[in-house]
Amino acid sequence: MTTAAEVISRSEILKEFRRSKSGIAGVAILLALILMTIYAAIAVPLESYRQWNNPNFWIDTPKAAAPAWTNLLGPKLPEHIVMNAKDAAVSSSMEGAMRTVTYSFNVNFDYNSYPSDFMMPYSAKYGSTQPALQIDVLRPDGKVFRIYFASLPSSQQGSNEFSARVFSTDKLIMDSLRNYLGDFAYQQDISRPQVMIFSSSQENMVLKGTYIIRETFYLFDPNDSVINAGITLGGEVYGLMGTDELRRDLAIGILWGSPVALFIGLTVSIAGVLFGLIYGVVAGYKGKRTDEGLMRISDIFYSLPTLPLLIILSVTVGRSIFLIVGFLVIFGWVGMAKVSRSIALQLKNMQYVEAAKLMGQSDIKIVFRHMIPQLLPLTFASIAIAVPGAILVEAGLSFLGLGDPSIPTWGQILHDANSAGAAARGLWWWIAPPGLMIAITGLAFVLIGNALDAIVNPRSRRM
Amino acid sequence: MGGFGRFLIKRSVNMIIVLFATLVLTIALLGPAMDKILLEAIRSSVIEQVNQSNIKFQTPEERETFVKNRIDLQVKNIGLDEPWYAPKRFTNTVLKVMVLDLGKSSYLTSESGSAKVQDIIMEKLPKTVLLFTTSILIIMVIGLYLGAFVANRAGSIWDRLNSAFAVFSNSFPTWWIGMLMIFAFAFTYHIFPARATPLTPPSDPLYPLDLLYHMILPVITIVLVGFGSWAYTVRYFVIGILGEDYIAAKRAIGVPEKRIIYSHALKNAAPPIVTVIALSLAGSLSGAIIIEAAFGWPGMGSLYYQAIGFLDIPIIVGITYVLTVIFIIAVFLADIVYAYFDPRVKVA
Numbered sequence: 010m011t012t013a014a015e016v017i018s019r020s021e022i023l024k025e026f027r028r029s030k031s032g033i034a035g036v037a038i039l040l041a042l043i044l045m046t047i048y049a050a051i052a053v054p055l056e057s058y059r060q061w062n063n064p065n066f067w068i069d070t071p072k073a074a075a076p077a078w079t080n081l082l083g084p085k086l087p088e089h090i091v092m093n094a095k096d097a098a099v100s101s102s103m104e105g106a107m108r109t110v111t112y113s114f115n116v117n118f119d120y121n122s123y124p125s126d127f128m129m130p131y132s133a134k135y136g137s138t139q140p141a142l143q144i145d146v147l148r149p150d151g152k153v154f155r156i157y158f159a160s161l162p163s164s165q166q167g168s169n170e171f172s173a174r175v176f177s178t179d180k181l182i183m184d185s186l187r188n189y190l191g192d193f194a195y196q197q198d199i200s201r202p203q204v205m206i207f208s209s210s211q212e213n214m215v216l217k218g219t220y221i222i223r224e225t226f227y228l229f230d231p232n233d234s235v236i237n238a239g240i241t242l243g244g245e246v247y248g249l250m251g252t253d254e255l256r257r258d259l260a261i262g263i264l265w266g267s268p269v270a271l272f273i274g275l276t277v278s279i280a281g282v283l284f285g286l287i288y289g290v291v292a293g294y295k296g297k298r299t300d301e302g303l304m305r306i307s308d309i310f311y312s313l314p315t316l317p318l319l320i321i322l323s324v325t326v327g328r329s330i331f332l333i334v335g336f337l338v339i340f341g342w343v344g345m346a347k348v349s350r351s352i353a354l355q356l357k358n359m360q361y362v363e364a365a366k367l368m369g370q371s372d373i374k375i376v377f378r379h380m381i382p383q384l385l386p387l388t389f390a391s392i393a394i395a396v397p398g399a400i401l402v403e404a405g406l407s408f409l410g411l412g413d414p415s416i417p418t419w420g421q422i423l424h425d426a427n428s429a430g431a432a433a434r435g436l437w438w439w440i441a442p443p444g445l446m447i448a449i450t451g452l453a454f455v456l457i458g459n460a461l462d463a464i465v466n467p468r469s470r471r472m
Numbered sequence: 473m474g475g476f477g478r479f480l481i482k483r484s485v486n487m488i489i490v491l492f493a494t495l496v497l498t499i500a501l502l503g504p505a506m507d508k509i510l511l512e513a514i515r516s517s518v519i520e521q522v523n524q525s526n527i528k529f530q531t532p533e534e535r536e537t538f539v540k541n542r543i544d545l546q547v548k549n550i551g552l553d554e555p556w557y558a559p560k561r562f563t564n565t566v567l568k569v570m571v572l573d574l575g576k577s578s579y580l581t582s583e584s585g586s587a588k589v590q591d592i593i594m595e596k597l598p599k600t601v602l603l604f605t606t607s608i609l610i611i612m613v614i615g616l617y618l619g620a621f622v623a624n625r626a627g628s629i630w631d632r633l634n635s636a637f638a639v640f641s642n643s644f645p646t647w648w649i650g651m652l653m654i655f656a657f658a659f660t661y662h663i664f665p666a667r668a669t670p671l672t673p674p675s676d677p678l679y680p681l682d683l684l685y686h687m688i689l690p691v692i693t694i695v696l697v698g699f700g701s702w703a704y705t706v707r708y709f710v711i712g713i714l715g716e717d718y719i720a721a722k723r724a725i726g727v728p729e730k731r732i733i734y735s736h737a738l739k740n741a742a743p744p745i746v747t748v749i750a751l752s753l754a755g756s757l758s759g760a761i762i763i764e765a766a767f768g769w770p771g772m773g774s775l776y777y778q779a780i781g782f783l784d785i786p787i788i789v790g791i792t793y794v795l796t797v798i799f800i801i802a803v804f805l806a807d808i809v810y811a812y813f814d815p816r817v818k819v820a
Contacts, residue, residue, distance in 0.1 A: 305486070312490045314799035316761060317792040318497070324780065324788060325501040397643055404645055405762045410780055423648060427766060432654035433666030440655060444648030451643035459639070 022386060025464045032460025038453035046268040057258070058265045061417040067256040068174075071125055074247035076438050087120040089244030093130075094237045097224075107229055112238040114222045123204045123215060125243035129157075129224060132172035135233040139163050143225040144175065146206055149218025154189050154206060156182045170236060177202045177243075203243070251438040253422070254429045262417040263442050269418050270450050273330070273403045277337040278395035284338070285345025286388055290380050292346070293353025294372070300350070307346050315340045316405065323411040330413040333406065337399050345391050349384055356380050386465035393458030397451030404447050419443035479811050487804045494796045498789060499565050503556030510552060518542045574790045579782040580775070583674055589790045592775065597794065600771035603687055604760055607694035612749060614699040616738060619706025624733050626711055638704035646697045646759050647766040653693050654767070664689040668769040690767045705748055709741035716740075747810040761795075 026032050060066035071089045080086055097112040118124075133140055144157035159181055161171060175182070186199045186206075195213055197205050209216040224238045250260040292303040322336045356362060357380070365375050406412060407420025408427065422443040426432070431439040522539055529535040547553050554561050568574065574589035582592040622631040658666035668690055670682040713719065714737055722732050764773025772791055779787040 308486050309490050309493060312486070312800050312803045313494060314796050317795045317799075318494070320776070320780065321498055321501055321788065321792050324783070324785075401645055405647070405759075408645075408647060408762055409765060409777060423651070427651065430666070432651045433658055435655065435659040437655055440648070440651050444645060444651070447648065448640075448644045452640065455639055455643055 022461075022464055026460055029460035029463070031456045035453045035456030035458075035460065038449055039457065042267050042271060042450060042453065045264060046271065049264040049268060053261055053264055057261045058417065059415070061257065061262065061265075062414055064255055067252075067258070069241060070252050070256045070258055071243040071245070071247050072252065072256050073254050073436055073439075074125070074243075074245050074252045076251040077246045077248055080246055084121045085119070086122055086245040087118070087124050087242065089247045090116060090124075090242040091239070092116070092241075093239035097238065106231075107227055108231075108233075109225055109227055110235050111223055111225045112235075114224075114240050116220045116222060116240070116242065117218075118207060118215070118220055118242075119217050121215060122245065123207050125245055126177045126203050127240065127242045128177060129175040129222075129238070129240050130172070131175070131224065131226075131238045132170055132236045133161060133226060133228075133234065134170045134236060135161070135228070136230050137163075138229040138233075140229065140233055140235075141227040142175070143223075143227070145223045145225070147221040147223065148206075149216055149220065150210060152189075152192060152210065154186065156185045156202065156206065158185070172237075250442055253425060253436075253439050254431075255425070259422065259439065259442065262422050263419070263446060265417050266419040266422070266443065266446060267450070269330070269416055270400050270403075270447070273334055273337070274396035274400040274450065274454065275392075276334050277341055277399035277403075278392045280334075280338045281341030281399075282345045282388055282392045282395055285342035286349045286381065286384060287376075288342065289346040289349030289351075290353040290376055290384065293350040294357050294376055294380060296354075296357075303346075304350070307343050310340065311343045311347075313340065315402065319402065319406055320409065320411060323406060328411055328413050330416060333403060333413065337402060341395060341399060345388075345395075348387070348391070352384060352387070353380055356383060386461070390458050390461035390465055393454045393461060396454035396458075400447060400451055419447050476811065480808065483804060483807050483811075487800055490800050491797065494800075495566055495569060495793065498792055499556070499562070499569065503565070507552060507556055510550075511547070514543055514546050514552075518546065569789065569793055572790060572793070574786045577779075577787045578784045580778055580784050580787055589786045592787065593772070593790050593794055596770065596772045596775045599683075599769065600760060600764065600773065602683075603690055603764070603769055603771060604694075606687070607691050607698070608749075610691065610695045611698040611702050614695070615702025615706050616745075617734075618699065618703035620710050620733050620738050622703065623707040623710035623714060623737070624729070626707075631707070634700065634703055634707070638700040641697050641700040644697060645762075646694060647762040649697050650690065650693045650763055650766040653689055657689060668764075668767040669774075670770075687769070690763060690769050693767075694763060706738075706741070706745055709744050710737050713737045713741045743810070743812075747806050 057066070069091060074089060075086070077088060080088070092114050094112060097114050099110065099112055101108060101110045129144060131142065139160045139162065141160045142157065143155065146154045146156055148154070157175055157179065162173075182202050183199045186202055189205075190197055190199065193205075193208070193210050197208065199205060207215055207220075222240055224240075226235045226238070228234070248258055248260050250258075250263060252258055253262075288303065288307070292300045292307075319333075319336055319340070323333065326332060326336075362375060362379055365379055370378075403412070403418070404420030404423070407418050408424045410424050410428075412418050412421045412424070420443075423440065426436070426439045426443075429436075429439075518539055522535070522542070527538070529538065544553075551561055551564075556562065556565070572590045572593070576587045577589050577592060580592060581587050582595045584591070584595070586592065618634065622628070622634045625631055654666050657664045665686055668686045670679060670686050672679050672682045676682075710733070714733075719732060719737060722736060723729075727736075760771075761773035761776050763769070764771045765777035768774055772795070775787065776791050778784070779791065
């Protein structure tokens with residue numbers, strides 16, 4: 010009879026693994042994930058990852074926008090347009106002591122629906138006399154809407170820089186638009202400026218063409234200056250993967266999720282399986298009361314319900330990613346302990362182990378030099394098989410709202426999607442990619458693990 | 473006493489140790505937080521009382537000391553002056569949790585308006601049981617027949633498809649499939665409601681029907697993700713049985729193939745299958761929590777989800793305890809059944 014510990018050489022394992030199609034597929038997926046991780050580390054600014062849960066960081070992106078490529082498939086939805094001082098035609102003039110600086114933005118609006126919102130960020134440097142800001146929109150049909158005219162807030166101390174944004178929800182804009190209701194042949198709604206400004210005056214549809222948005226600053230002091238002015242038209246499509254309700258670019262979240270998932274999956278499975286391996290081999294080798302005691306303890310861990318206890322632990326102890334990894338290890342070693350104990354029971358009666366014992370080698374040396382190396386191939390297979398479970402449990406915890414709040418994970422993205430009711434609102438780009446990534450990552454390790462297991466585990470070899 | 477009796481005792485002792493260990497761990501982890509919450513509640517109620525009453529104070533310090541004395545008095549009355557690990561308090565808490573006397577929840581209430589943790593949990597438990605027994609029964613029936621079907625055609629395209637499906641469906645988070653189902657059947661095609669909480673009040677005579685209608689989508693999801701690995705497990709055991717001599721003998725005397733597979737092989741493969749079913753039933757309970765949260769099914773899982781959101785500690789302790797008890801009993805029963813059918817376990 011062949012025992013589970015039958016020695017298979019390393020080159021033999023490699024040779025057989027290369028013949029396994031599913032194993033190769035698993036390795037290919039894993040390589041793709043590692044490439045993603047490298048790309049994330051090089052190309053995506055680390056800042057975006059730290060700021061994931063800071064809403065202020067994501068103010069310049071649109072809200073719940075679909076991926077940009079969806080425009081190729083369906084009706085042309087407005088893209089997200091961000092323009093700043095560089096994109097503007099600037100002119101200035103003097104009228105006595107008053108200086109006017111005008112930034113004109115040409116926006117070619119050629120889409121089938123309206124922008125989701127808009128805002129005009131600006132920053133200016135001024136002293137005690139506040140400058141005034143006036144915003145006009147020149148429409149393709151020749152009409153001019155003056156949508157905003159107000160003085161900037163008074164500066165607190167001396168000459169300093171002041172930055173702010175004019176939002177489409179500004180009450181002044183709505184009040185100004187009331188003057189133009191008569192220009193429309195049908196009922197318009199001033200509470201949605203982004204619709205009214207971009208509507209045809211004859212029928213209820215988008216007026217396509219080139220809009221000129223003019224931001225004019227009136228400066229009353231020669232030392233005052235405008236530092237920046239811009240406009241952001243909120244789109245309904247954005248980037249490769251769209252954005253979520255909190256304007257976060259999902260491509261960044263998905264990309265950063267991959268190193269986090271790999272870290273969690275691999276650390277938990279390696280630590281858990283190695284601990285289980287040593288635990289089981291020691292129990293099997295020592296036998297008698299040690300074995301009995303160790304197995305009782307592992308029985309207790311075996312019958313603990315994982316998720317409820319994980320929930321309690323993260324509610325009370327903490328939610329940092331390292332703590333979560335630690336908790337997962339606590340519940341992740343029992344299976345390997347049972348398997349390696351049963352193999353160690355067979356191994357310890359092998360002649361070479363008994364010989365080593367007779368030669369007076371220490372127990373530690375026998376366990377680590379003679380027994381554990383025999384179990385290494387099985388260990389690798391077990392590590393690969395244990396990864397998906399760890400990733401799924403972490404994703405589940407994050408989904409329940411117990412993930413590490415300082416980093417984006419796929420499970421957390423899905424938690425946010427679930428709380429915002431994304432599925433019922435049809436925001437598929439918020440739901441599909443994170444779950445697919447979880448599944449693909451898990452699948453890669455299952456395929457590798459099963460292929461390895463078929464080679465090194467004689468029991469599955471027979472099947 | 474026979475081997476089986478000894479085994480029973482050993483297992484029972486193990487079960488009680490596990491139950492107790494979990495309970496102690498839970499209370500140890502949550503003890504400080506619970507104390508803090510209780511203390512906060514006392515403080516605000518005392519300050520409220522002082523504000524309502526007509527007691528006049530000469531100085532703010534006098535008022536301060538008065539409030540402090542009042543709080544200390546109440547703290548002493550309910551034994552909060554001792555830490556949570558003091559023997560008397562600890563035993564008290566353990567006994568209370570065991571009979572599910574967890575006091576009042578901090579935020580959440582039951583549908584009938586009760587704030588008692590016991591009432592809230594007892595209201596949700598049957599719905600969780602309903603959803604999961606229904607799904608598991610369907611999975612079992614499909615899994616048994618599909619498993620036997622592919623076992624008879626080992627190596628065929630059906631067999632390989634089934635194995636591939638089992639691997640795939642195991643990698644997907646069930647709750648994520650649930651979100652996709654909501655997207656497909658509630659948003660794209662308006663067949664099922666997006667949230668699984670019925671809108672009719674529980675007192676309505678049509679409530680059970682409405683509940684069943686809301687249950688369809690979660691059940692479909694659980695079955696879809698679950699049956700593949702089931703069939704795979706059944707296939708594993710049936711193939712083992714089909715290799716036995718007595719099956720060959722049955723074939724030789726001309727028993728129809730269908731009868732061999734579905735009657736003889738399945739019947740003999742039943743004990744290990746039942747064990748695995750019981751074990752994974754207990755395991756799927758964890759998944760259950762998350763699925764309910766994804767669908768908003770009004771059971772223990774959604775309650776857990778809400779309690780975590782509000783940090784409603786008494787409810788979190790209660791659910792953890794109930795789930796632990798269910799899980800441990802399921803594992804215990806599986807062990808017993810398995811040992812009953814497999815004599816080798818008793819001896820070992």
